[in-house]
Amino acid sequence: MQDNNKNLLLATALSFLVIFAWFLLFPPEPYEPEPEPDQQVTDAPAGSTDAGTGTATAPPADDTLPGTVAAPDTAQAARIPIRTGRLDGSMSIVGGRIDDLALSDYNVRLNDPSEKVVLLSPADSVDPYYVLYGWSPGGDLDFEDVPGANTRWEIESGTSLSESTPVTLRWDNGRGLVFRRQIAIDENYLFTITQSVENSGNSAVRLAPYGIVARHGEPEVIGFYILHEGVVRSSDGTIQEIDYDDMPDQEIDRREAAAVDSIAVEENGWVGFTDKYWMTTLIPQPGQSFTSVSKYTARTDTYQTDMRLPAQEIPAGTTARMTTMLFAGAKEYTTIITYERDLGINQFIDSIDWGWFFFLTKPIFQLLLWLNGIVGNMGWSIICLTFVIKALLFPLAYKSYVSLARMKELQPEMEKIKERVGDDRQKMQKEMMALYRDRKVNPASGCLPILPQIPIFFSLYKVLFVTIEIRHAPFIGWIEDLSAPDPTSILNLFGLLPWGTPGPESIFYLVSIGVYPVLMGVSMWMQQKLNPAPTDKTQAMVFAWMPWMFMFLLGSFASGLVIYWVANNIITFVQQYAIMRSQGVKPDVFGNIIAGFRRNKTENQGPVSR
Numbered sequence: 001m002q003d004n005n006k007n008l009l010l011a012t013a014l015s016f017l018v019i020f021a022w023f024l025l026f027p028p029e030p031y032e033p034e035p036e037p038d039q040q041v042t043d044a045p046a047g048s049t050d051a052g053t054g055t056a057t058a059p060p061a062d063d064t065l066p067g068t069v070a071a072p073d074t075a076q077a078a079r080i081p082i083r084t085g086r087l088d089g090s091m092s093i094v095g096g097r098i099d100d101l102a103l104s105d106y107n108v109r110l111n112d113p114s115e116k117v118v119l120l121s122p123a124d125s126v127d128p129y130y131v132l133y134g135w136s137p138g139g140d141l142d143f144e145d146v147p148g149a150n151t152r153w154e155i156e157s158g159t160s161l162s163e164s165t166p167v168t169l170r171w172d173n174g175r176g177l178v179f180r181r182q183i184a185i186d187e188n189y190l191f192t193i194t195q196s197v198e199n200s201g202n203s204a205v206r207l208a209p210y211g212i213v214a215r216h217g218e219p220e221v222i223g224f225y226i227l228h229e230g231v232v233r234s235s236d237g238t239i240q241e242i243d244y245d246d247m248p249d250q251e252i253d254r255r256e257a258a259a260v261d262s263i264a265v266e267e268n269g270w271v272g273f274t275d276k277y278w279m280t281t282l283i284p285q286p287g288q289s290f291t292s293v294s295k296y297t298a299r300t301d302t303y304q305t306d307m308r309l310p311a312q313e314i315p316a317g318t319t320a321r322m323t324t325m326l327f328a329g330a331k332e333y334t335t336i337i338t339y340e341r342d343l344g345i346n347q348f349i350d351s352i353d354w355g356w357f358f359f360l361t362k363p364i365f366q367l368l369l370w371l372n373g374i375v376g377n378m379g380w381s382i383i384c385l386t387f388v389i390k391a392l393l394f395p396l397a398y399k400s401y402v403s404l405a406r407m408k409e410l411q412p413e414m415e416k417i418k419e420r421v422g423d424d425r426q427k428m429q430k431e432m433m434a435l436y437r438d439r440k441v442n443p444a445s446g447c448l449p450i451l452p453q454i455p456i457f458f459s460l461y462k463v464l465f466v467t468i469e470i471r472h473a474p475f476i477g478w479i480e481d482l483s484a485p486d487p488t489s490i491l492n493l494f495g496l497l498p499w500g501t502p503g504p505e506s507i508f509y510l511v512s513i514g515v516y517p518v519l520m521g522v523s524m525w526m527q528q529k530l531n532p533a534p535t536d537k538t539q540a541m542v543f544a545w546m547p548w549m550f551m552f553l554l555g556s557f558a559s560g561l562v563i564y565w566v567a568n569n570i571i572t573f574v575q576q577y578a579i580m581r582s583q584g585v586k587p588d589v590f591g592n593i594i595a596g597f598r599r600n601k602t603e604n605q606g607p608v609s610r
Helices: 003-024 244-249 333-343 358-375 378-392 394-409 411-421 425-439 443-447 450-466 507-511 515-528 537-553 559-582 589-605
Strands: 079-083 087-092 098-109 112-120 129-138 154-157 167-172 177-185 190-199 205-216 230-235 238-243 258-265 269-274 278-284 290-297 302-308 312-314 319-330
Touching: 079 098, 098 319, 112 129, 112 278, 112 319, 129 190, 129 278, 190 205, 205 269, 205 278, 205 319, 230 244, 230 258, 230 290, 230 302, 238 244, 244 258, 244 290, 269 290, 269 302, 278 302, 312 319, 319 333, 333 358, 358 378, 358 450, 378 394, 378 559, 394 559, 411 425, 450 559, 515 537, 515 559
Parallel strands: none
Antiparallel strands: 079 087, 087 098, 098 112, 098 129, 129 205, 154 167, 167 177, 177 190, 190 319, 205 302, 205 312, 230 238, 230 269, 258 290, 269 278, 278 319, 290 302
16 A cells, blocks of 8 residues: 555544544443431531631521421512513522523524523422522521521612612511621623621621522533533632532531532632533632532432631621622623633633633634634634634645655655565565655655644534534524534435434434535545545545545534534645645546546456456
8 A cells, every 4th residue: 555545544544533432432421329328417507617717607508407497488479570681580588599590692492582591490490590698607696696598588779680770688687687688780690799797786796608509409411521510610720620420429528417528718719500501600709718618418409509708706886798799691701701800700711611622722712702703603703713723734734745745756666666575565664764765755744734633623622512602603504503413414305305304312313414514525535536546445445435434423513513624624625736736746636536436336346257
């Protein structure tokens, strides 16, 4: 086999194997919970202060501690509307919970505004997911002295929460302490929560503020291992991610009767839950120390993150305040990076799951977003991104294609060597290497453009999979969502035949590829025809099938990724053709195509009997 074909075959096979292994051989493993221990665990007083940190322990989200009552039916309680340009919902005066939130800009289904994405849900809903704030008692105080999940607050000011109208809640414990909670919201997804305690008693009190995000029951997740869904937090420069199915395995805290993982944060951090596109995060003021907690309570099947702030000594006749923030919304790059820069929320942009290749995914997305700001269409921006990447890799491509052209020039001499040495492979290899050395040709340089393409391909796949800017983003024609596969199908001739296409649950879904996957296969096939097929029948067969294997393998990927691959193939074809012509080699594309058809016809006919 010719050495240039060896290199091309090796590089193509390598890229295929890496992609196949990456996406098919390592699916997420299902979690099997361990059985509950037989011994009983007694709940510790949830307001006890940790002597080591001075931070009070937050009560569980359901507030069903000894001496308290079950959470009331919040549907019957008064609610305060939340109406902004981007959020729609309400909050309950019971517990002051922020527990009803829908994202006005995002539909559940493409082009169907009748149902918006719901982020938070009340405790009595099918999938409870809510935010709760409060104070943990210390010293001589008890839980009856502080507001909890069941406390009915009074509305002191404001009738609805909007960008211009904050709401203030008030609760008097009747024993010298008046609690207030002011909730404000900006034009996007950031709430500002200011909690205050007015001590009109005769002695000092000790209290610790906290915030809780709680989800009852394990939420339905995509379960794709390249995407993190669960707890995400920043702790003094370190990002940590904890999957839902790993939370029950955290160390059991006997005081709380729950699986708890806690980190003492000295200056900067945040903690919350992230989905693929949405996030709910508790954020202290930059520079504020706190304890970041992820927690699973088996008794109530509750997944919980806590922001536990240091206890405060509040002398008689004074008022203590604590201001924190809550992000509840879509993980939009521009919105999140603005909060990070303007408010000093350290590493907030890393709440987006950039993956192992973050050093590539971040700049790739930033460039894609910048191009979209100019072009105004994500599909065309992906094509422009392809041109930029190919321009950056052009020096490698030029060296590679020049090497391939020079290898073609050496082909007659290589054939003479083969005829002269016969079956002596060792001697043939020695003379081939001497020929390469004398003519200053490096056969391995043919692989240079393919190697960097592999991490770039993975990074772009990650970007298109996790960033919300690609979700429901249209291109042209039938492509209305670049994050979804091409909706057309070869099984109905791309819509010409009067029947639908199989869904993901069907076995025929794997072969139900659309127009762009077919274009990808054809463009890869055309690239091959720049060179004659290998003379070895097995190698020629591998080459012949490789484009169509990739076509079906990548056919169900996001259409934005397939569009990138099509554009990449076309640009590569033009580059290689032009560079080979500049080196005096004229690729006979149509001649190679005809020769391939003739060879296949001869092989299919078999030997002629006489």
